[in-house]
Amino acid sequence: xxxxxxxxxxxxxxxxxxxxxxxxxxxxxxxxxxxxxxxxxxxxxxxxxxxxxxxxxxxxxxxxxxxxxxxxxxxxxxxxxxxxxxxxxxxxxxxxxxxxxxxxxxxxxxxxxxxxxxxxxxxxxxxxxxxxxxxxxxxxxxxxxxxxxxxxxxxxxxxxxxxxxxxxxxxxxxxxxxxxxxxxxxxxxxxxxxxxxxxxxxxxxxxxxxxxxxxxxxxxxxxxxxxxxxxxxxxxxxxxxxxxxxxxxxxxxxxxxxxxxxxxxxxxxxxxxxxxxxxxxxxxxxxxxxxxxxxxxxxxxxxxxxxxxxxxxxxxxxxxxxxxxxxxxxxxxx
Numbered sequence: 001x002x003x004x005x006x007x008x009x010x011x012x013x014x015x016x017x018x019x020x021x022x023x024x025x026x027x028x029x030x031x032x033x034x035x036x037x038x039x040x041x042x043x044x045x046x047x048x049x050x051x052x053x054x055x056x057x058x059x060x061x062x063x064x065x066x067x068x069x070x071x072x073x074x075x076x077x078x079x080x081x082x083x084x085x086x087x088x089x090x091x092x093x094x095x096x097x098x099x100x101x102x103x104x105x106x107x108x109x110x111x112x113x114x115x116x117x118x119x120x121x122x123x124x125x126x127x128x129x130x131x132x133x134x135x136x137x138x139x140x141x142x143x144x145x146x147x148x149x150x151x152x153x154x155x156x157x158x159x160x161x162x163x164x165x166x167x168x169x170x171x172x173x174x175x176x177x178x179x180x181x182x183x184x185x186x187x188x189x190x191x192x193x194x195x196x197x198x199x200x201x202x203x204x205x206x207x208x209x210x211x212x213x214x215x216x217x218x219x220x221x222x223x224x225x226x227x228x229x230x231x232x233x234x235x236x237x238x239x240x241x242x243x244x245x246x247x248x249x250x251x252x253x254x255x256x257x258x259x260x261x262x263x264x265x266x267x268x269x270x271x272x273x274x275x276x277x278x279x280x281x282x283x284x285x286x287x288x289x290x291x292x293x294x295x296x297x298x299x300x301x302x303x304x305x306x307x308x309x310x311x312x313x314x315x316x317x318x319x320x321x322x323x324x325x326x327x328x329x330x331x332x333x334x
Contacts, residue, residue: 057175057194062186063162064094069183074193078174083125086165089185093150097122097164107161109135119161126150165192
């Protein structure tokens with residue numbers, strides 16, 4: 001089942017480089033895989049063909065406390081997910097934290113929305129679900145429970161998300177692990193393992209190529225019905241009867257530019273214009289197409305509620321997949 005995902009500035013239709021290996025079924029919700037635009041090459045001579053690939057294994061970095069490693073849960077071939085127990089130090093569980101950047105300080109009522117969002121996702125994955133993404137009593141209770149039951153500390157202020165193994169990717173397959181039980185805990189910042197490379201390819205429109213700049217991000221989403229192979233790619237056998245085509249190109253994944261500002265859930269009618277209004281994405285119809293600083297998103301078919309913002313990214317409902325989606329870029333949209 002292909003899931004269309006677009007950002008407010010570009011559409012990228014993606015297929016995955018696969019290999020023949022025993023499939024491992026996913027048993028969790030879809031998780032995003034972040035790919036840095038700085039790590040890929042743009043070749044306009046190939047009509048917008050862009051290969052998204054990590055040419056090197058992605059590191060897993062220890063950010064936990066000192067002590068003695070009493071157990072290691074990470075192992076080659078393990079599928080990495082947010083909140084996954086990675087190892088134990090002096091009996092305390094150290095889990096995987098995945099975000100755009102690691103957090104290095106305890107969180108509280110004065111923490112930024114970005115920090116709180118990461119912690120809420122982390123706690124939910126660790127079995128301490130929280131409603132909402134801002135600071136709340138529920139979040140304080142979850143932090144207290146995690147700190148007491150997992151870290152062995154008391155008090156909401158004692159929770160420190162830097163007590164983690166940090167990964168720049170939010171999904172993937174572990175390639176190697178270098179830490180062993182009985183050894184001293186690594187110093188913070190030490191690389192203790194790596195994820196296997198991720199391979200995908202995308203065909204972009206001219207406007208999408210113009211919009212993709214070094215330092216920006218694109219995101220690929222695994223669907224829950226996809227099957228992950230041992231090399232971290234997707235087995236296409238489960239997609240044969242569900243595959244969609246755009247410009248005669250089979251699609252199994254969609255990736256998009258990642259918006260740089262947070263937003264709330266919105267409904268995008270056909271022909272709507274997405275305008276960045278002071279840091280909050282908003283919708284305006286009938287806007288002047290010659291005006292600067294906006295991106296036009298055309299959803300063919302006019303399905304109400306076809307697109308919405310979730311976790312800082314624009315998602316398109318699966319019902320519109322049978323129709324092409326075009327994105328025109330006009331100005332920087334900031």
